[in-house]
Amino acid sequence: MSTHGICVCLQSPTFSHGTSLNWAGTLSPLQIFQLLLLTLIMFPRFCCAHEQNVEETRHSAATPNRPTVVWLRPPEVGASTEGIRISEGPMYDNMFFLATNLKGYEHRFEAYPIKRAWSLVKSASTSDEVYCFFGASYRKERTTWGYFSQPSSVNLPMLIVVSESLHQQLVLDDVAPQQSQSGLFEMTSLERLLSDNYRTVLYSEVKNTFSEVIQPWVNNRNVIMLNGLGKDLGLHTIELIKNGRIDFGHVGHMELYSLTSDQLESTYVYQVEELSDDTRGTKRLFCSKTPMGKQVTEDFNYALANINQDKVASAQLREVSFIADGYPTLLKPMFDARWKSMQLRNTDPH
Structure with a gap:
């Protein structure tokens, strides 16, 4: 059944009293009934089609097309997914916080087995959509097919x-x-x-x-x-x-x-x-080696620097990062000390 058939329109057709009298004088009762029936069927469809068009226009004007960053993670504890889309969880909160500071892009968060995730980074990106794995460790051999961001967090002993x-x-x-x-x-x-x-x-x-x-x-x-x-x-x-x-x-x-x-x-x-004593930056964003991948990585580093220069934002990132990694509360003092000593904004990307 057409969706137009269930639309309720608040307005109804009106005719002047004189016109109705003229039609009544020239049309048979059967023709008048058929005309009214046609009006009742067609007018709601016209009304709903008009409203749908207005809504689409409003949506298009409010959210113009922007390039998309697809954040990738493997299946993991604590993550809620709807199909491949990550919708909840500590790591989702971590990514979402960073994404809100990465301006100018649409963002999606998706979960794939690690091999599939690497494949998407290597070959699935387009001119207006880039796949980026969040939480990658720096490996020199990976620089031939992707761009690493600065680290967004700090490690605790393995x-x-x-x-x-x-x-x-x-x-x-x-x-x-x-x-x-x-x-x-x-x-x-x-x-x-x-x-x-x-x-x-x-x-x-x-x-x-x-x-x-x-x-x-x-x-x-x-x-x-x-x-x-x-x-x-x-x-x-x-x-x-x-x-x-x-x-x-x-x-x-x-x-x-x-x-x-x-x-x-x-x-x-x-x-x-x-x-036990090796302090290093962790959780880099690793994006496809495309022009957009390079731009996203640079923008991410810029956003990260801004976060770390803002005491409130830096504290927020520190908290969501600690929770996302699943550390127990007893390790919080060590994590905070390492966060401070790491000085993430000055960390060399290599």
Whole structure:
């Protein structure tokens, strides 16, 4: 059924009394009935079509076509999606805050498996739409097909989860006697774990600080390679540990603190000795290597500089970034100290 048929128009046709009398004198009752029926059918359609045209014109005038930035993230804990569109969640709030400061663009927020996201950045952008991955780590080889922004946040020490048997062995061997800076986790060495051929997991298409740091000690006995498409990698890593396929693996703070208290009680968390004191900028925007991608990256850096020069805006970004990364409240003082010391606006992009 046509939508025009359900439109209610507040106005009705009016005829002068003289005209109605003339028509009544020249038309038969059947013709008058047919004319009135036609008027009742056609006039609401005309009314609604006119209103729709006015509304479209008003919308077009209010929101002229602007280039679109598509912010990409992998599937993750805490994110609500409608199809591919990200609609809620801590990371959405983080991106949305930055997007509101990136003027002159329309913005969409979409979730894809990491391999698909990289493919979109590499080849799907057009002259008026650019795909940008939010949260990318700087890698020199990626500069051949994309532009990195300045970092928008700062890291906290990297954590790993170990199996119960490995935890008991570490305690027995006193391999991890050193207390971490946060006071929450003991530290252990990736080099020692991998040299003893304890197994971990790396995911194809995922390159991050963890995968980079362990490379000197990787062999075919201590690392398994998996495809992580469509999975939350941190929670999948915990599952692999519980199932006995690996002995330890990198898990983000957000995934850890999404666990229930009962799950946490049986989860053994350590801080990585090799990455305990390394303070670095994180969560860059990585855009396609197109003219628009370059422009968006430059505009993002400009917006970021403005945020960091405004005490209120900088504090807001610091808070949404802390929450988006899933850090527990106990780590807030360390995060704030690192945020201050990092001086993001002066960080070299490389």
